[in-house]
Amino acid sequence: GCEGGEPEQVLYGKILDYQNRGASALVFFLEEEEWDSFLPYLTYPSCFPPSLEERHRKKEKEGYSINPFIEASKVVARAKKPPLPIEIPVLFVPYNREREEKFRHLLSRGDLSIELSFQFEDKTIDDANxxxxxxxxxxxxxxxxxxxxxxxxxxxxxxxxxxxxxxxxxxxxxxxxxxxxxxxxxxxxxxxxxxxxxxxxxxxxxxxxxxxxxxxxxxxxxxxxxxxxxxxxxxxxxxxxxxxxxxxxxxxxxxxxxxxxxxxxxxxxxxxxxxxxxxxxxxxxxxxxxxxxxxxxxxxxxxxxxxxxxxxxxxxxxxxxxxxxxxxxxxxxxxxxxx
Structure with a gap:
């Protein structure tokens, strides 16, 4: 939810708090109804790497349900510059309300682990007005x-x-x-x-x-x-x-x-x-x-x-x-x- 301030303020506050506490990465699970509120703060475009897509196909054949839409972001492209730099990867995973109980069950498990594979790449954009x-x-x-x-x-x-x-x-x-x-x-x-x-x-x-x-x-x-x-x-x-x-x-x-x-x-x-x-x-x-x-x-x-x-x-x-x-x-x- 976004109680207590604008979406960007809530988002930055949580990211910086966990970063300062030593988090290596963050995964936010958002209801689809909230997605539009946060979308302006996500770097666009993004897509699955081919190797990850292949792994997803294998998992689906094994009976797993894979959500095909995930945005990855450092939350810097369109958003205002935060008071402190965001130095860890931030992932946003949307879910609909029908899956809410399943997500809460997964998150409540003490043995839940999330595997992330990523690398940073600096890009220089040459453009002009x-x-x-x-x-x-x-x-x-x-x-x-x-x-x-x-x-x-x-x-x-x-x-x-x-x-x-x-x-x-x-x-x-x-x-x-x-x-x-x-x-x-x-x-x-x-x-x-x-x-x-x-x-x-x-x-x-x-x-x-x-x-x-x-x-x-x-x-x-x-x-x-x-x-x-x-x-x-x-x-x-x-x-x-x-x-x-x-x-x-x-x-x-x-x-x-x-x-x-x-x-x-x-x-x-x-x-x-x-x-x-x-x-x-x-x-x-x-x-x-x-x-x-x-x-x-x-x-x-x-x-x-x-x-x-x-x-x-x-x-x-x-x-x-x-x-x-x-x-x-x-x-x-x-x-x-x-x-």
Missing amino acids: IGGIISGNDPEKRTEFLVLGAHYDHLGKDEKSGSYFTGADDNASGVSSLLEIGQLLSEKKKELKRSLVLLFFGGEEWGLLGSRYFVENPFVPLSQVKAMFSVDTIGGSTHQKEVFLVGSSVHPLLAGKSRRFLERVGIKEGREIDRFAFTFGSDHYPFHQKGIPAIDFFASDTKKLHTPRDNLEGIDFEKLADVTRLIYLTVYEFLTEPW
Whole structure:
């Protein structure tokens, strides 16, 4: 459970406590209902090594029940840096309530042992942010900036299957939206009062690296950045044409600027999902951490995200165009009207 604080606080507290007491590794058993609360703090992607899969197949033939879904993590990719370094491997094993009694029985046994085989590997990710500025024309307002960003990286090759994660929705949809909006605003440059920083972030999937780098090394003063809009995964085919304004409960005034145009473009607002999606969810979050109002536009089916099924066939181009119009109208008003 998460009583006594936010999921990250509870998680860090337990990990650091056991680490300080000499634990070599930790295994957390989580109910599936809790999984969404902790998922943002897990390093993604992860998969079984082939040798472990072979052992699992043998165990299943012997009558054992093997849960095929386990995430392994050092809990550092998207989460805030903990007060003390986490130096031991941390494993998360989900279970459903039907198996709860079985798990409790196993954990209560005095002779229970867990065998872990692991190794640490340092990886260097070479990436870059790409962007530019569309300058406003008002002598007093042109030094005020709106950042409009979308990450252009994805997960690459699946070493397990050999197939590629194409990321059509996550986040080619957001990149295409920004390109279109940037083109339109360039044509209307004379109408703009404030300036726009148009940014394509690298390294989002590996810990919001690009946006984190920008807020620590900005090429415009952060004190002059008045707001940030992130566009991440807005074209996936779903049952309803709706958009989620992630961060609406935290920055309601900013979200309200976009709500005004929902009916005009024919889109409904999805339910509020800030509990799951705001913290570390996308490139808006490092800006929020710096005190800059920031929201993320999201409009897709989470079941396909980070899978090979996130492909061109799964894109709803009509919805992608409508969400792009919504973002454009919101950005245009921000750049041209009093704030």
